[in-house]
Every structure is written in C-alpha cells, then in structure tokens.
Amino acid sequence: MAPADFLRDYWQKRPLLIRNAFTDFVSPIEPEDLAGLACEEAALARIISHDRPRDAWHVRTGPFEEDEFPGMPHQDWTLLVQDVDKWDADIAALLEHFRFLPRWRIDDIMVSFAAPGGSVGAHVDQYDVFLLQAQGHRRWQIDASDSPPVDFRNDVELKLLREFNPTHDWLLGPGDMLYLPPGVPHHGVAEDACLTFSVGMRAPSAAELLGDFVDTLAAEADDRLRYRDPDLAPPADPAEIDVEAINRAVEALNMLRMNDPDRLGDWFGRFITLYRSAGEVMPSGPERSRIEIEWDLDQGARLVRHPWSRMAWRSSGREGRLFASGQVLPLPASDAACIANGTALDGEAYRALTQTGRDVVFDLYRAGHYVLDTDEGDGDLGG
Structure with a gap:
C-alpha cells in the first residue's frame, strides 16, 4: 500500500x-x-x-x-x-x-x-x-x-x-x-x-499543550500588561463582578495571545522535542577539540546522535529553526533539515553544512547530543 x-x-x-x-x-x-x-x-x-x-x-x-x-x-x-x-x-x-x-x-x-x-x-x-x-x-x-x-x-x-x-x-x-x-x-x-x-x-492532550503554552506566555509576558478599566463607571453594587469586568479580564488575557507565527512555531518545536522525554542528554567521556573532531570525520568517523536527543526543524522564511530537546537554534533551512534528519553525520554530510551549521553541530556535540564513533561496526547507541 x-x-x-x-x-x-x-x-x-x-x-x-x-x-x-x-x-x-x-x-x-x-x-x-x-x-x-x-x-x-x-x-x-x-x-x-x-x-x-x-x-x-x-x-x-x-x-x-x-x-x-x-x-x-x-x-x-x-x-x-x-x-x-x-x-x-x-x-x-x-x-x-x-x-x-x-x-x-x-x-x-x-x-x-x-x-x-x-x-x-x-x-x-x-x-x-x-x-x-x-x-x-x-x-x-x-x-x-x-x-x-x-x-x-x-x-x-x-x-x-x-x-x-x-x-x-x-x-x-x-x-x-x-x-x-x-x-x-x-x-x-x-x-x-x-x-x-x-x-x-506522541499525542499530547489539549490540556498538556495549553498548560505549556500558557506557561510560555506567562514567562515571556511584559509585566506592564495588566487588567485595566479606564471606562469604569460607578457600580450599582460595589461587590458585584459585572459583565463589563469579565470582558476586561478577557481583554487582559487576549493581550498575551501569541499571534506571531514564528513565536508559535518556536514554542511548539521546543515543546514537542521535549514532550514525554524519559531520558536526558548528557556529555559522556572526555571532550575532544573541534580540530580533532573534524580530523576524525575526514578519516571516516561519524558523529552519532545520542539516543535521547530529539530533533525537528521548520522553515522560517529564508532561515530555518532546528529544535533539539527543547532548544531552538536559528540556522539555514538546509542545515536544519540535514541535522534533524540525520541520526549520524559523516564527514561528507558535515562538510556540506554551512559554517553556521558546523558551529551548531559542534555545540550540540559538546552538550552531549552526539558521540564520536570511529568504528563503523559499533552499533551500540548506549542508553
């Protein structure tokens, strides 16, 4: 089929x-x-x-x-x-x-x-x-x-x-x-x-999506955005919460809406690459210098993605966004697609990246998202 x-x-x-x-x-x-x-x-x-x-x-x-x-x-x-x-x-x-x-x-x-x-x-x-x-x-x-x-x-x-x-x-x-x-x-x-x-x-519930979305909105909110009532008139009953008050509360909430597609896309990319993650990406073993890493790649080594590293990407105009376990990393869209789709990067794939893409890969390596595999027969990704 x-x-x-x-x-x-x-x-x-x-x-x-x-x-x-x-x-x-x-x-x-x-x-x-x-x-x-x-x-x-x-x-x-x-x-x-x-x-x-x-x-x-x-x-x-x-x-x-x-x-x-x-x-x-x-x-x-x-x-x-x-x-x-x-x-x-x-x-x-x-x-x-x-x-x-x-x-x-x-x-x-x-x-x-x-x-x-x-x-x-x-x-x-x-x-x-x-x-x-x-x-x-x-x-x-x-x-x-x-x-x-x-x-x-x-x-x-x-x-x-x-x-x-x-x-x-x-x-x-x-x-x-x-x-x-x-x-x-x-x-x-x-x-x-x-x-x-x-x-x-992965199928997050609407409640899970809303909870994380609201947390993001609250964390990024300008403290000057507040409940306001410049049209206030003398109340018939000062203890009553009237319809106008409810409407103003809705207005205050609407000020936090994420209308920017890029902000919305970045939020979802961060959320979905962290959602239901049972393991944590951490560096293992001694860190190698960038010169050593690139030399090894030229000799046939590969950068193998850590099994708990979750990646996705999206296009944002001419640029791209790579999402890696909750991080958002701006870089060219072609680089973002290559990195997100590759469970391993060999020398050829690494050299095809732009300088920005190679910088991102090395930063991800230092954060533990990749391990250097110098033996092509080694299929053990660890846990």
Missing part, C-alpha cells in the same frame, strides 16, 4: 491488519536481551501478571533482579520495556520503515515479552500504535464499533476496560502488524511465548 493511501484511508480513521508487513521477519533481540535490559537502573520496565481464577491483575515496576526471571511462572505474565529503540540500534533501525510519518510524532518502540496467556488486559490507547509481532503468536481482539464502551474498572491499578465486546479476532505471527488509531479498544493475549514491538506515537 502506498503511504499516501494508508494515511488517507486508515490513519486515525480505522484499524488495519497487515499480514507479512515485514516478510521473513527475524527479531533483532531475544527475550533474554529484554530481560537483561529490564534489570538496568535507567530502563522503564514493568511486569504485569494476571491471576485468572480471581481475575486479579498485579503490576511491578523495574529495575528487576536477573535471578527473578528463571523462577517466573510458565504462563499469564508480561514483561514490558519502554524506549527500547534508545537502547538498541537494531530496534531503532526499524523506525526507518515509518518515514512516511513525521519523525517528531513517533514516541518510542516498546517491546513486550509474554509467557503463554500473558496479557495486559483489554484497554484503549489515546494515540496511534503499530503492533508488530516479532516472535511467537499473539491473538488480538479489537472493538471497531462506532461507540465502544470505554469505562474503566475500579478494582485494578491498570486502566482496564470494564466492558469489552470484540468485533474482530486475529492471530498474528512473526512479521504481521496491526495498526490501531486512537480510541480503539483492544486486547492481546499470547498464544505461546512471544515478543511484540509497539511503535507508539
């Missing part, structure tokens, strides 16, 4: 099951790798267990101890680890298949291992998700009706649906993928020991 057809007919409209989306798919990681990652201090991991006789659900958060996993039950539990694309370069490489979507819309790849019968219960997500079966088999049921019930149970710590009436039932094997738009109730149960990759989108 052409990406334009998918976006027109399915994106945020209706589910789509794609058989053999990845032909002859072989998982880049094994369950043992996922268990090892779940033991890392910085990893976001959970184990969800289901007690079927009592229909009770239990959630534990990591990090976990390595010796826990050999003693786990043979059924009815799931290990979930967020942001695996930030830890494993082979998992991150899967995102290249989703370039038909804005990169800044993609949040992470969550990987789950489920023992037979393992599940996280019937639930609903408020964001788009692609569910790629990596190993084993998982049965997915969805409710694609027009107005599905979405009330939650109040007896579990998970947001599980109180009522679930599936309209579709599919068994997915390795390479099969299910796309679900926001708001579609779904329930996945492992038929055998299996791995599932969930490519989830």
Whole structure:
C-alpha cells in the first residue's frame, strides 16, 4: 500500500491488519536481551501478571533482579520495556520503515515479552500504535464499533476496560502488524511465548499543550500588561463582578495571545522535542577539540546522535529553526533539515553544512547530543 493511501484511508480513521508487513521477519533481540535490559537502573520496565481464577491483575515496576526471571511462572505474565529503540540500534533501525510519518510524532518502540496467556488486559490507547509481532503468536481482539464502551474498572491499578465486546479476532505471527488509531479498544493475549514491538506515537492532550503554552506566555509576558478599566463607571453594587469586568479580564488575557507565527512555531518545536522525554542528554567521556573532531570525520568517523536527543526543524522564511530537546537554534533551512534528519553525520554530510551549521553541530556535540564513533561496526547507541 502506498503511504499516501494508508494515511488517507486508515490513519486515525480505522484499524488495519497487515499480514507479512515485514516478510521473513527475524527479531533483532531475544527475550533474554529484554530481560537483561529490564534489570538496568535507567530502563522503564514493568511486569504485569494476571491471576485468572480471581481475575486479579498485579503490576511491578523495574529495575528487576536477573535471578527473578528463571523462577517466573510458565504462563499469564508480561514483561514490558519502554524506549527500547534508545537502547538498541537494531530496534531503532526499524523506525526507518515509518518515514512516511513525521519523525517528531513517533514516541518510542516498546517491546513486550509474554509467557503463554500473558496479557495486559483489554484497554484503549489515546494515540496511534503499530503492533508488530516479532516472535511467537499473539491473538488480538479489537472493538471497531462506532461507540465502544470505554469505562474503566475500579478494582485494578491498570486502566482496564470494564466492558469489552470484540468485533474482530486475529492471530498474528512473526512479521504481521496491526495498526490501531486512537480510541480503539483492544486486547492481546499470547498464544505461546512471544515478543511484540509497539511503535507508539506522541499525542499530547489539549490540556498538556495549553498548560505549556500558557506557561510560555506567562514567562515571556511584559509585566506592564495588566487588567485595566479606564471606562469604569460607578457600580450599582460595589461587590458585584459585572459583565463589563469579565470582558476586561478577557481583554487582559487576549493581550498575551501569541499571534506571531514564528513565536508559535518556536514554542511548539521546543515543546514537542521535549514532550514525554524519559531520558536526558548528557556529555559522556572526555571532550575532544573541534580540530580533532573534524580530523576524525575526514578519516571516516561519524558523529552519532545520542539516543535521547530529539530533533525537528521548520522553515522560517529564508532561515530555518532546528529544535533539539527543547532548544531552538536559528540556522539555514538546509542545515536544519540535514541535522534533524540525520541520526549520524559523516564527514561528507558535515562538510556540506554551512559554517553556521558546523558551529551548531559542534555545540550540540559538546552538550552531549552526539558521540564520536570511529568504528563503523559499533552499533551500540548506549542508553
């Protein structure tokens, strides 16, 4: 299917099951790798267990101890680890298949291992998700009706649906993928020991957008902009807040509106490259001089972007704006596009930048957004 057809007919409209989306798919990681990652201090991991006789659900958060996993039950539990694309370069490489979507819309790849019968219960997500079966088999049921019930149970710590009436039932094997738009109730149960990759989108709520927007307006507001009433007349009741007072309050708020498209664009770029960031970009290892960096690039080295560094760009007339984990960096649009799109910069790409672009890259390197990779075979991006 052409990406334009998918976006027109399915994106945020209706589910789509794609058989053999990845032909002859072989998982880049094994369950043992996922268990090892779940033991890392910085990893976001959970184990969800289901007690079927009592229909009770239990959630534990990591990090976990390595010796826990050999003693786990043979059924009815799931290990979930967020942001695996930030830890494993082979998992991150899967995102290249989703370039038909804005990169800044993609949040992470969550990987789950489920023992037979393992599940996280019937639930609903408020964001788009692609569910790629990596190993084993998982049965997915969805409710694609027009107005599905979405009330939650109040007896579990998970947001599980109180009522679930599936309209579709599919068994997915390795390479099969299910796309679900926001708001579609779904329930996945492992038929055998299996791995599932969930490519989830960033979808800030209106409340989150408004909260950050208002904070930005307030921080940048001129203190001289205030509630004013030069047209005040003697009130009929001095204790009453009349309609005119409310109108003046609205007028005061309207003075803070961000009518400048550039200011609005800069706010959104900063916001979306910070939104839902679970990790922090920090320099690691000894800092090298610019001369050393450029010499290494000429010898075949690459500047590899830190896995937690999120970048996007936009055009602003002849100039561009690069957004890097909440920063806004003015530079030529061609440079901004090159830097934002490249998970790694080799010598050729670096030399193609303007002097301003190269200055920005070096500043980003010093801030930890890049690490110097002198070995092309080294695919470990760290975490």
